[in-house]
Amino acid sequence: MVKVRSGVNELKVYRPGKPIEEVERELGISDVMKMASNENPLGPSPLALEAIQETLGKINLYPDGNGYYLKQDLARHWGVEPEQVVLGNGSDEIVQLIAMAFINEGDEAIMATPSFPRYEPVVRLMGGVAREVPLKDHRHDLEAMAALINEKTRLIFICNPNNPTGTIVTKDEVKAFLARVPREVIVVFDEAYFEYVQDSTYPDGLDYLRQGREVIVLRTFSKAYGLAGLRVGYALTTPEIADYLNRVRPPFNVDMLAQVAARAALKDREFLQRVVTANEEGKQFFYRELERRGIPYIPTWANFLMLDTGVDSVRLFQEMLRRGVIVRSGDIFAMPTWIRVTVGRPEENERFFAVLDEVLPGLRK
Ligand SMILES: Cc1ncc(COP(=O)(O)O)c(C=O)c1O
Known part of the structure; x- marks a missing residue:
């Protein structure tokens, strides 16, 4: 028996949405459709694909670690200095880097539940205590989160829009909340779905950074x-x-193809617009x-x-x-009769409802 680091014992292996290939292999079926991990149904930006093609011949070299x-x-895109940008192998990795850098044994981090399920384990791994605050009406209960702040609080995670509920907290709510957060406590705004939000009350975490607050926008x-x-x-x-x-970041955490593809995708305004419009239409259909x-x-304010x-x-x-049809069951979010579905292309959304109509009556009996 090996002796594992304390904190690792209670961790569980993360269960991501099932990959299409796994379902096809296990069930011996084809034409599987994944609506489980909030991926982009329109595929990658064509400009990103071009950039990857151009770079493929160079992958014998290490990427630029910086x-x-x-x-x-x-x-340039966000109007900040390059020294203010940290790259990660997905924002997932940065969640872990944050805990590694800022959580000591016994330190506390405040987060909502259900929310993105990676905050709690990384805090626990570092010997910290995750203070989880139930959502109120499916939204972050910022009042209750503020009430938990004490001298041990190091981090507060705000997932906005929240995964899995797709809900947002507003500018006014965040302003009132930040007024109650001591300056030295880091507030992490996880804005993985930022680009999808069409709402003038939605706060841009960068505004608080510009105001001189200790915030991390993901x-x-x-x-x-x-x-x-x-993974970028x-x-x-x-x-x-x-x-x-x-x-605390591994030296070559974002690979060469990811770097060139991300640069190209960032410039592809037309693709982004198409994605956001299609998502809005898909939401209305749902x-x-x-x-x-x-x-x-x-x-929802997300995809x-x-x-x-x-x-x-x-x-x-x-x-x-x-x-x-792969969806996400709500049991992992303590919402046992709910499912989370990613908005797909029109034909995927229609197939989702066709399959739902086929299976629901049998399960209601
Ligand atoms: C709220 C939230 N944060 C972070 C992530 C991680 O994204 P990635 O590591 O792909 O950047 C996800 C992915 O589902 C998410 O929903």
């Missing part, structure tokens, strides 16, 4: 930019916090179809939505899986 050009581009190329498979996300923060995150069937759902099927979501998940 990500110089991508950081320059991101800094964004990613995995969602609206369609590069989930390449980033943090925008103060130069001081960026420096600490870079100290709303209409759900209302027609009387299925409750949570209005996925939660719906209450009224039946055991694990069984529903399995029945849909057998028919080639």
